[in-house]
Amino acid sequence: MKRLFSRRKSSQPSTPGDPPSTHIPASRSVSLRPKFLVPPLPHPCPYASIHVLVTTHGLMLSPDLHSDAQAVSYVRISWGKDAVVDEIEVDKVSCTANTTVHGIVGILRLFHASYLLVITSCTEVGDLFDESRTVFKVDGVSAIPLEQTRAAATVNMLASLNTHPSAPTAAKPTPPRADTDTSDVASGHVIQQNSDDHSDSTPSPHVSFAPEERRPMISPSLLHEEPDIPTPPSSNSSGHSTPNPSFPTSPVAKALAARLSFWSRQPTSLNASASEAAPSLDMVNGLEHRMETGAAPTELLNSIIASTAPAPSTIEERHSELDEKIVRETAKEFAKGGMFFSYSFDITTSLQRKQQQIAKLKQRSSLLSDLQALDEQPRVSLSSEEAEEFPEPQPLLPLWRRVDRKFWWNESLSRPFIDAGLHSYVLPIMQGYYQIASFRIPSSRPLYHAPTSDGDVQENVDAEGDQTSHTVDYVLVSRRSRERAGLRYQRRGIDDDANVANFVETETIMRIKREGRSNVFSHIQIRGSIPLFWTQSGYGLKPPPQLSTERTPSQSMDALKRHFGRTLTIYGPLAVVNLTEQHGKEGALTAAFRESMGELGSSDIQYHEYDFHAETKGMRYENISKLITKLERTFESQGFFWVSGGIVMSQQKGAFRVNCIDCLDRTNVVQSAFARSVLQDQLAAVALASAYEAGDRTEADVVFNDVWANNGDAISRA
Numbered sequence: 001m002k003r004l005f006s007r008r009k010s011s012q013p014s015t016p017g018d019p020p021s022t023h024i025p026a027s028r029s030v031s032l033r034p035k036f037l038v039p040p041l042p043h044p045c046p047y048a049s050i051h052v053l054v055t056t057h058g059l060m061l062s063p064d065l066h067s068d069a070q071a072v073s074y075v076r077i078s079w080g081k082d083a084v085v086d087e088i089e090v091d092k093v094s095c096t097a098n099t100t101v102h103g104i105v106g107i108l109r110l111f112h113a114s115y116l117l118v119i120t121s122c123t124e125v126g127d128l129f130d131e132s133r134t135v136f137k138v139d140g141v142s143a144i145p146l147e148q149t150r151a152a153a154t155v156n157m158l159a160s161l162n163t164h165p166s167a168p169t170a171a172k173p174t175p176p177r178a179d180t181d182t183s184d185v186a187s188g189h190v191i192q193q194n195s196d197d198h199s200d201s202t203p204s205p206h207v208s209f210a211p212e213e214r215r216p217m218i219s220p221s222l223l224h225e226e227p228d229i230p231t232p233p234s235s236n237s238s239g240h241s242t243p244n245p246s247f248p249t250s251p252v253a254k255a256l257a258a259r260l261s262f263w264s265r266q267p268t269s270l271n272a273s274a275s276e277a278a279p280s281l282d283m284v285n286g287l288e289h290r291m292e293t294g295a296a297p298t299e300l301l302n303s304i305i306a307s308t309a310p311a312p313s314t315i316e317e318r319h320s321e322l323d324e325k326i327v328r329e330t331a332k333e334f335a336k337g338g339m340f341f342s343y344s345f346d347i348t349t350s351l352q353r354k355q356q357q358i359a360k361l362k363q364r365s366s367l368l369s370d371l372q373a374l375d376e377q378p379r380v381s382l383s384s385e386e387a388e389e390f391p392e393p394q395p396l397l398p399l400w401r402r403v404d405r406k407f408w409w410n411e412s413l414s415r416p417f418i419d420a421g422l423h424s425y426v427l428p429i430m431q432g433y434y435q436i437a438s439f440r441i442p443s444s445r446p447l448y449h450a451p452t453s454d455g456d457v458q459e460n461v462d463a464e465g466d467q468t469s470h471t472v473d474y475v476l477v478s479r480r481s482r483e484r485a486g487l488r489y490q491r492r493g494i495d496d497d498a499n500v501a502n503f504v505e506t507e508t509i510m511r512i513k514r515e516g517r518s519n520v521f522s523h524i525q526i527r528g529s530i531p532l533f534w535t536q537s538g539y540g541l542k543p544p545p546q547l548s549t550e551r552t553p554s555q556s557m558d559a560l561k562r563h564f565g566r567t568l569t570i571y572g573p574l575a576v577v578n579l580t581e582q583h584g585k586e587g588a589l590t591a592a593f594r595e596s597m598g599e600l601g602s603s604d605i606q607y608h609e610y611d612f613h614a615e616t617k618g619m620r621y622e623n624i625s626k627l628i629t630k631l632e633r634t635f636e637s638q639g640f641f642w643v644s645g646g647i648v649m650s651q652q653k654g655a656f657r658v659n660c661i662d663c664l665d666r667t668n669v670v671q672s673a674f675a676r677s678v679l680q681d682q683l684a685a686v687a688l689a690s691a692y693e694a695g696d697r698t699e700a701d702v703v704f705n706d707v708w709a710n711n712g713d714a715i716s717r718a
Contacts, residue, residue, distance in 0.1 A: 045343045046399055046427040049102060052118065052144065053095035054152045059116060059144065060093055061425065064100055075422055083107050083114040083146050085416040096148075097155040099162060103341070103427040105141060105334055106413020108327060111319040115143040115327050117334065117413060119427075120158055125340065126436035128390065129473060129511060135347060135434050138339040141331045257308035260301060263321060338480075338714055339409070340434045341427055345392055346399065348407040348430050348479055350507045351522040352641040352652055357393040386646035389511075389520045398423035407432075407479040407505075432478040432504065433714035439703040440469045441688060470688065472700070474679075475509040476707050478715060488662055492545070493534040498562035502663045503528040504715060508675050514686040521682040522641040525656045525671050526571065527663045530580070530593050531563045532556045536661070544585035545661060547592055560596055564605060573604040573654035575634045577627075579612040579666045586661060606634065612666045624673045640678055642685060649685075668712035676704065 049064035053074075061075040074093060078084040085107070105117035121140030127133055144154045312318045340347060346354075394402060400418065405411060410429045417425045483499035484491055491501040503526070510521040533548035533556050548556075567574060578593060580586045590609070597607040608631065615623045628635075638656075642649040656674055660666035683689045 044424050046103065047424050048343045049100055050104065050118075050425070052099050052101055052116075052155055052158075053093060054097040054148065054155050055093055055095050056148065059146060059151055060095065061104070063424070075417075075420075075425060077107070077116060077146060079146055079148055079151075081109065081112065081114050081146075083109060083116075083416065085420045085422065087420065087422060097152040097159065099155050099159040101142075101158070102136075103343075104414070104417065104425050105427070105429065106410050107146075107416045108143070108330060108413060110323040110326055112323050114146045116146060117141055117143055117331060120161070122341075125434050128345075128436065128475065128509075130390070133342065133345050133390065135340060135342050135436075137337065137434070138334055138341065138429065139337070141334040143327045143331050254308060256301065256304050261305045261309035263309050263311050334410075334429070336717065338431050338433065338717065339429050340432065341429045343399075343427070345390075346402045346404075346428075347434070347477065348404040348428065349402070350505070350524055350641075351390065351509065351520070351643075352524070354391045354393055355387060355641075355643075355648065355651075358388075358391050361393060387643050387648045388646075389518060389643050398426065400426040400428050403428045403430075404479075406481045406483060409482050411482075430479055431482070432480045433711045434475075434477050435707050435710055436473070436475050437703045437707055438471055438473045439700045440471050441683070441700060443468045443470065443688075470512055470514070472683075473509075473511040474703065474707065476506065476711055477509070478504050478506045478711055480504045480715070488664075491529075492536050493529050493548070494531045494556075494559045494563060496559065498531075498559050498566060500531050500563060501529040502715075504663070506671060506711070508678070510679065510682055512683075512686060512688070514688070517645040519642065519644045519686055521685075523652060523675070523678045523682075524571065525658065525674060526567070527658050527667045527671065529663055530578070530589060530659055530661075531560045532589070532592055532596060533559070534589055534592075542585065545589045547589065557596060557599060561600065564600065564602065567657070568602075568604055571655040572652075573606075573638075575606045575608065575631065575638070575654065575656045577608050577610060577631075577656060577658045577670065579610055579658065579660040579670060581613055582609060582611045589661075610670075612660065612670070621669065624670060627670070628673060628677050635674075635677060635681065640682060642682070664716045665712065668708065668715065672705075672708035672712075675708065679704070 047063040051060075051062045051064055053060040053062070057076065058079055059077040061077070062073070073087060073089050076086055076088050101118040101120055102122050103119040105119060108115045108117055119138055119140070120142045121138075122136040123139050125135040125137050128135065142154065142158060144151050312321055349357075392402070400408070400411075400414065400423065407430050408428045409431050410427075414426045414428075417423075481499070481503040483497070483503065484495050484501045486501065488502075494500050505524060505526050507522060507524050512519050533551040534545055535548060536545045537543040564574070576597065578590065580590045580593075582590050594607070594609065597605070608627075610627050615626070634654075634656075638654040639650050639652055641652045656671070658667045658671050658674075680689055
C-alpha cells in the first residue's frame with residue numbers, strides 16, 4: 001500500500017487590513033497515522049528558520065519562507081502539560097508575542113508543565129566540500145513553557161535578543177553568529193558575556209583557533225510570575241524568617257552545597273531545630289583539618305547541605321523544583337557546544353555505510369525488476385554505475401528517516417512532531433565533534449619551467465603539468481552514542497542491553513585532486529568503555545576501577561558477547577587495543593578483560609594490550625610507533641574506503657576499537673597516531689606519500705594536531 005497523501009489546497013493569504021481571526025478550526029483527520037505518511041514528491045528539508053507565535057489557542061509555528069508569500073498552514077501546540085501537536089489551516093493568526101528560531105529540538109514533558117525547546121543560536125562549522133552540505137553547531141537553546149503568560153514572556157525576551165544590534169537575525173540558509181551570550185536569566189535580568197566580533201564569514205582553508213564558545217540559554221526561572229521559592233526577606237524583617245548569617249553566607253559552605261546538594265533552592269527560614277542543626281563557622285573552618293586527619297566529615301557535610309541548600313519540604317515543591325532543574329540542565333546540555341546538525345544531509349552515517357545502503361537498494365530494485373514485481377519507480381537509478389563521492393541514500397525520505405538512531409540525541413523529544421507527521425519540523429541533532437580543515441603538501445615529481453601560450457614561463461610546475469603543491473581537505477567527525485550516556489565516573493562499563501559507556505565512532509574524511517580526478521577517502525575508528533560490569537568512584541584523585549560484585553562472571557560474559565556480536569555486524573572484524581595499566585590500580589580490570597577476551601575466542605576479534613603509561617613514561621610518545629609497527633598487518637587488512645573518479649576503489653574491512661579507563665585522553669592520542677598512519681597510506685595510494693614525508697610538514701602537522709586535539713577536548717567535555 002502506498003503511503004502517500006494528497007497535497008493540501010492553498011487558502012487565500014490574509015491582507016494586512018483584515019481583522020485578526022479568533023476562531024481556530026479543528027485539525028483534519030487522516031486514515032493512516034501521520035508518522036507513516038510521506039509526500040510523493042521530494043520531501044523538503046527541515047526548516048532553517050521558524051516563526052514562533054504566542055496565541056490564545058496555543059503556541060503556533062510556521063516556516064519563515066523569506067518571501068512575500070504568507071503561510072496558510074500552521075503547527076499548533078496546545079497549552080498545558082499534554083502539549084498536543086497538530087497542523088491547522090488558517091487565514092490569519094493574532095499573536096501577543098513572536099520571534100524566529102533556527103530549529104526545533106523537541107517537546108519536554110515534565111511533572112507540572114511541558115516546554116518547547118528551540119535553537120536560538122547556531123554557528124556554521126563549514127561545508128562538506130559543497131555549499132549544499134553545510135554543518136552547524138548548536139550554540140543556544142531556550143525552553144518556552146507551554147503556558148500562555150510564561151510563553152509570552154519568554155518569546156518577548158527572545159525577540160528582544162534578536163533585535164539587539166549584536167544579536168543574530170534569522171537568516172537562511174546560514175544563520176549568522178551571535179555576539180551576545182545569555183548564559184543565564186534569573187531574577188528578571190540577563191547576564192551577557194560579550195565576545196570578539198568575527199564578521200568575516202569566509203571559511204579559511206587553514207586551521208583557525210576559535211574564540212571562547214558562546215552558549216546562549218534562557219533559563220525557565222524567569223518565566224514564573226509567582227516564583228515557587230520566595231525571596232528571603234530583608235534584614236529588618238522578623239527574626240523568625242531570617243537565615244543564620246554566620247553560616248549560609250560562608251563561601252566554603254556555598255561551594256560545598258553547590259557541589260554536593262541535588263537541590264539548589266535557598267532556605268527562606270530556619271526553625272528552631274534547623275538553627276540548632278546548623279554548624280558554626282568554626283566547624284566549617286575545621287572541615288579541612290578533619291579531612292586531613294582521616295575523620296569522616298559526613299555529619300558536617302550533611303549539616304552544611306541542610307542549612308545552605310535544604311530539600312523542599314513538600315512533594316509539590318519537590319516536583320516544581322525538579323521540573324525547573326531538568327529544563328535548565330537539558331537546555332544547558334544541548335547548548336554546551338557539542339551538538340551538531342545539518343538541514344540538508346545526514347551527518348550521523350559514514351560515507352562507506354551510505355554507499356553500502358545504496359548498493360543494497362540497487363540490488364533489491366534490480367531483483368524486483370527482474371521478477372516484474374516493481375510496482376513503482378525505483379528509488380535509485382539502476383543504470384548508473386558511477387559512485388557518488390558524497391551519496392545520500394533515499395533522498396526522498398524525511399531527514400529523520402535516514403539518520404542512524406543511536407547517534408540521534410533528540411529523538412524522544414521530537415516524537416510529538418514525528419507522530420503528527422510534521423517531518424519538516426524534525427531536526428536530528430548529533431552529539432560529538434565536527435571540524436573541517438585543509439593543508440597543502442608539495443608534489444612528488446621534479447619541477448621544470450613550462451612555457452605558456454603567450455610566451456611567458458610558468459614556474460613551479462611538475463613534469464606532468466600539475467602544480468607543485470596539492471590541497472588536502474581533512475574532515476574529522478566524532479559521533480557519540482546516546483546509549484548509556486552520562487557523566488564520566490557515573491557511567492562505566494556495560495549495561496544489561498550490551499551498551500557500553502562513551503561509545504564514539506570517529507570518521508576521518510580526506511579529499512585530494514590528483515591528475516584531474518577527485519579522490520575521497522574515509523576511515524573509521526571506534527572507542528568504548530571496557531565491556532564488563534564495573535564501576536569507579538568519583539571521589540579521590542585517582543580512584544581504582546572495581547569489578548561489580550552484583551553481577552556474576554557469566555552475566556558479564558553474556559553482555560560482552562552481545563556487545564561484540566552487535567559491533568561485528570556493523571564494523572566487521574575488530575582489533576581491540578586496550579591501553580589500561582597492566583599493574584597497579586587498573587591491573588585487576590585489565591586482567592578480567594584479558595580473561596574474558598580469551599574466553600570469547602572469536603576469530604574476527606584480535607585483542608592487543610598496550611600499557612600506555614608504562615610505554616610512554618617520561619613523555620616518550622614516539623614509542624606509540626612501536627604499537628603501529630606491531631599492528632602493521634592489521635592496518636593492511638582493514639584498508640580504507642576510497643572513491644576515485646566515481647569508482648569505488650576499496651572499502652574498509654574492519655575497525656580498531658581503542659579503550660582506556662575513561663576512553664578519553666589516552667584513547668585520543670593513540671587514535672590520532674592511527675589516523676596519521678592511515679593518512680600516509682591514503683596519500684601513498686595517490687603517489688603523494690613520499691612528498692608528505694620528505695616535504696615541509698609544518699602546515700600539515702599543525703592542522704592535523706589541532707584537529708585531533710580539539711576532538712579530544714570536545715569528547716572529554718561532553
